[in-house]
Amino acid sequence: MPPVFNKYCNGCGICAAICPCDIISHEKGRRVPKVLYPDECWYCDACVLDCPGTEGHKGLELRIPLQLQLMWMAAAAEEKPPYDLVGERFGNHPDTAWDMPRE
Amino acid sequence: MIEIDPTPLECDVLAAGGGMAGLMAAIGAARQGAKVLVAEKAHALRSGSGATGNDHFMCYIPEKHGPDMEPILKELLASQIGGFHDVPLSRKFLEQSFDRARDWDAWGIKMRPTGDWSFCGHAFPGRPRIWLKYAGSNQKQALTRAAKKLRVRTVNHFPITDVVVQDGEVIGAIGIDIRRDTPRLRLVRTSTVVLAGGSALRLYPSPAPSLLFNTAWCPANTGNTQAIAYRSGAKLVNMEFPNLHAGVKYLERAGKATFIGVITGPDGKPLGPFITQANKWVGDITADVWNSVFADVMKSGEGPAYMDCTATEQEDIDYMMWGLKEEGNTALVNVMARENVDPRRHRFEFMQYQPFLIGRGPEIDLHGRTGIKGLYAAGDAVGNFRADMAGAATFGHIAGEHAAKNTRALNGGQGVQASELLELRARQYSAFLERGEGAEWKEANFMLQQIMRDYANAEVRSGTLLSTGLKALGDLKRHAMDRVRCSNSHELMRMAEVMELMDCAEAIFIAALAREETRGAHRRSDFRFTNPLLADKYLTVWRDGERPKASFRQRVTDMAGYAAYFGKVYP
Numbered sequence A: 001m002p003p004v005f006n007k008y009c010n011g012c013g014i015c016a017a018i019c020p021c022d023i024i025s026h027e028k029g030r031r032v033p034k035v036l037y038p039d040e041c042w043y044c045d046a047c048v049l050d051c052p053g054t055e056g057h058k059g060l061e062l063r064i065p066l067q068l069q070l071m072w073m074a075a076a077a078e079e080k081p082p083y084d085l086v087g088e089r090f091g092n093h094p095d096t097a098w099d100m101p102r103e
Numbered sequence B: 001m002i003e004i005d006p007t008p009l010e011c012d013v014l015a016a017g018g019g020m021a022g023l024m025a026a027i028g029a030a031r032q033g034a035k036v037l038v039a040e041k042a043h044a045l046r047s048g049s050g051a052t053g054n055d056h057f058m059c060y061i062p063e064k065h066g067p068d069m070e071p072i073l074k075e076l077l078a079s080q081i082g083g084f085h086d087v088p089l090s091r092k093f094l095e096q097s098f099d100r101a102r103d104w105d106a107w108g109i110k111m112r113p114t115g116d117w118s119f120c121g122h123a124f125p126g127r128p129r130i131w132l133k134y135a136g137s138n139q140k141q142a143l144t145r146a147a148k149k150l151r152v153r154t155v156n157h158f159p160i161t162d163v164v165v166q167d168g169e170v171i172g173a174i175g176i177d178i179r180r181d182t183p184r185l186r187l188v189r190t191s192t193v194v195l196a197g198g199s200a201l202r203l204y205p206s207p208a209p210s211l212l213f214n215t216a217w218c219p220a221n222t223g224n225t226q227a228i229a230y231r232s233g234a235k236l237v238n239m240e241f242p243n244l245h246a247g248v249k250y251l252e253r254a255g256k257a258t259f260i261g262v263i264t265g266p267d268g269k270p271l272g273p274f275i276t277q278a279n280k281w282v283g284d285i286t287a288d289v290w291n292s293v294f295a296d297v298m299k300s301g302e303g304p305a306y307m308d309c310t311a312t313e314q315e316d317i318d319y320m321m322w323g324l325k326e327e328g329n330t331a332l333v334n335v336m337a338r339e340n341v342d343p344r345r346h347r348f349e350f351m352q353y354q355p356f357l358i359g360r361g362p363e364i365d366l367h368g369r370t371g372i373k374g375l376y377a378a379g380d381a382v383g384n385f386r387a388d389m390a391g392a393a394t395f396g397h398i399a400g401e402h403a404a405k406n407t408r409a410l411n412g413g414q415g416v417q418a419s420e421l422l423e424l425r426a427r428q429y430s431a432f433l434e435r436g437e438g439a440e441w442k443e444a445n446f447m448l449q450q451i452m453r454d455y456a457n458a459e460v461r462s463g464t465l466l467s468t469g470l471k472a473l474g475d476l477k478r479h480a481m482d483r484v485r486c487s488n489s490h491e492l493m494r495m496a497e498v499m500e501l502m503d504c505a506e507a508i509f510i511a512a513l514a515r516e517e518t519r520g521a522h523r524r525s526d527f528r529f530t531n532p533l534l535a536d537k538y539l540t541v542w543r544d545g546e547r548p549k550a551s552f553r554q555r556v557t558d559m560a561g562y563a564a565y566f567g568k569v570y571p
Helices: A013-016 B020-031 B072-079 B087-105 B139-149 B225-233 B294-300 B314-326 B329-336 B388-405 B420-432 B441-457 B463-483 B489-514 B558-570
Strands: A001-006 A061-062 A072-074 B013-016 B034-039 B057-058 B131-133 B153-155 B160-166 B169-179 B184-189 B193-195 B247-250 B263-264 B306-308 B348-351 B375-377 B536-544 B547-554
Touching: A072 B441, B013 B020, B013 B160, B013 B225, B020 B034, B020 B139, B020 B193, B020 B388, B057 B087, B057 B388, B087 B139, B087 B388, B131 B375, B139 B153, B160 B193, B160 B420, B160 B489, B169 B420, B169 B489, B184 B420, B184 B441, B193 B225, B193 B388, B225 B375, B225 B489, B294 B348, B314 B329, B375 B388, B388 B489, B388 B536, B420 B489, B441 B463, B441 B489, B463 B489, B489 B536, B489 B547, B547 B558
Parallel strands: B013 B034, B013 B193, B034 B153, B193 B375
Antiparallel strands: A001 A061, A072 B348, B057 B131, B160 B169, B169 B184, B247 B348, B263 B306, B306 B348, B536 B547
């Protein structure tokens, strides 16, 4: 999950050495480090920041899990209800208000 | 049995933790000519809450603020970090803060990114600005380099888990060498230790319950300093007050004040009275003073609340994005880019996070000492002073300096190798490692979070809830010690963290039980009032043998009060 290595990884192991949460393992002779504890990632980006990579590219990137996706909305919120009402109308919405008939 | 390295490391001053406070303590001590060792759980280049940067440094600069420090002190004490200060410490901090800012500047941290010392953010309109805006993305590299230049020795991947105290004096420390898959214990022979373990995260659940390490401050900070101090018999203070922080929804991040925007409701109208448009000098301070705004509007149904930067000028947005990068929020900046989220068109939902410990912990005197001879504390873990990054820098340096001048010869006694504490830890750790079947450390951590969320939260507390929680915590401790199994160094380190968290939790429960009133986010349903008689009373908790103690003391506001309390307690 969190850090994902790509073809630009040069196998130096800096990411494994500096990870504040000790989630990456790099064994000598093993080219690409391994993420041993993906769910202990802090998403601090230190591994990416310190990655020398190759050819000007980083050898890994941070994948943010779906649970942590940003919650944002456009500045002007939609005024219209996001559905079509079929049949009778009840409730308080100005478009759908329904008055109690009096005896 | 777990292997114990037979040769202890030796030093005059040990910094337990290589974060900002630990490195500054090391530098302060090394400047006095001491032989200094930094023991760091991860790697000093990128560890702790300052790992990837920061952007605000509380600072008094006479040439900018004028010769009178008093208005700045007043502003500090009124700020969101000013609630629990013994004031003589705040004064000493302010007096030395600029020296440390200049140190950092000299070491290559951009303390004057605009060319001059400039203060912005966290400010009330029309009031003095006290937060120096800096660009700290390289701060850990710079401090590591500065420490190395002064011949400080750093041992990485070596978390200190205990300090050994004999006859009321520090004689050494115990840590776990986690460089190899198989852990071993390593000892440090030293007469002075500066505890610099940072805040305590992972005590309460993450906003994304499945992700234990989704925390704003560093999740490897687990109340190490508070726990070690508590175990050593030092006094913890202000533990009953939950500290709450807010920020981007679900992806828990620090740096709320870096956003240059207005906090609005769903209709786009500001929720606070301060501003309707933000700029880089003055942001919306609403969440600093109305700490629970994001949670309140969710509970009332008026929410959610947003960080709204849509009215902010593009120039200020650029400045904000630069600030987010410099304070280490590059992961967030990258997500925004990937998802095409534009602060001028989109509003970010914000939320209140669960409490964590910062500015609650061991009380220190003007030299950074706890009440135990040779034991110092600095940084986010300190309980009677807080100034975040600048606090770590200033009081870290003060503690290191004083420790270096007050080392003792360690001739008498059998030393750390023969201590009962070492024997106990070796036995406990070996049991974790030798158990074939068992619980995972995570099970204990999650259970602890459940207990804290339900019985010691920031919404409602009571004698019955707290007592129940404390009992559950005791059971958890016993079960965890009897049942957890660790298969390697990494897991043993995590379990040692859970042990620290459980000790912090105990101190929180004791303190919360003892403060029989409602004050701030400490809300007792069985004591609904705020008792004026307790207004300036700090509550200390400590362990006397195995038995916890709690005692109120006067908050220290001047040197007479300081002499009356610290003069007696801290010989």
